[in-house]
Amino acid sequence: MAVTQEQSAVEQDRATHASFKILTSSFLRRRTAFWRSLIEMSSLSFALGVLSHLLGAAVGSPWSEIAGLLVYPAIVLGAWRLAPGRGTLWWRAGRVMVWCLLYALLTGVASWLYLEIWPISKPWFGLPAETLNVPFGELLLSTMLLTFSLVLPARVLLLLWGAARRRLRWLLTFSYVLVGTITLVIVPVVFSLFVAISSLATAPIVRPIDTSTERLAQALEPSLRKGVIPGELSPLLAQLIDGGAQLPL
Helix, strand or coil, rough: HHHHHHHHHHHHHHHHHHHHHHHHHHHHHHHHHHHHHHHHHHHHHHHHHHHHHHHHHHHHHHHHHHHHHCHHHHHHHHHHEEECCCHHHHHHHHHHHHHHHHHHHHHHHHHHHHHHHCCCCCCEEECCCHCCCCCHHEEEEHHHHHHHHHHHHHHHHHHHHHHHHHHCCCHHHHHHHHHHHHHHHHHHHHHHHHHHHHHHHHHHCCCCCCHHHHHHHHHHHHHCCCCCCHHHHHHHHEEEEEEECCCCC
């Protein structure tokens, strides 16, 4: 009897795993209509943004940044989920442009309303929290730029791949565009790593105690020369402890 129950539990687990695998595969491979893909991808991107914010408030870096980076493949997935549509090439291109515009509006407005209720309180990728709570116009513009810069190249690659499967001469064009797109992704990352390594070599994080003491004295000297009372130094000392004050190099 116990063996039968154990076998039943194992079979049920296998069935659940198979159902989840089929559902996930169907979601990733199936292409949907205009409004369904728009609602699904907008909801997914907004949920990932909220997850990044919650992880930032709960556990902080680096889990918040990792969850935030998942928004980028989610936008590219949206480019795949949107079915090609019918009509002329210009009509389909306009359809994609409208999809990108509506996607940016939905996610931008939803993100702005969310941040109005619960602003960002911790740094993200090293950026101070006060610089991340941007006005509505800047947030919407950045969302539009991000959406168009990811969706349009992905749609062009999908279009060229479809043409390459029908006509072999388009395969070379597809490979050139794919290499160019990968280069555009890799070059900023490599450049950022170069700048980060150069910055660490020029101004290392850990300095000798004598150097840190000298820089701290240089930061406090202007305030002390003005004859400020000790209580007025508290904000500056608090910024020094939090790392918000700019010390001379």
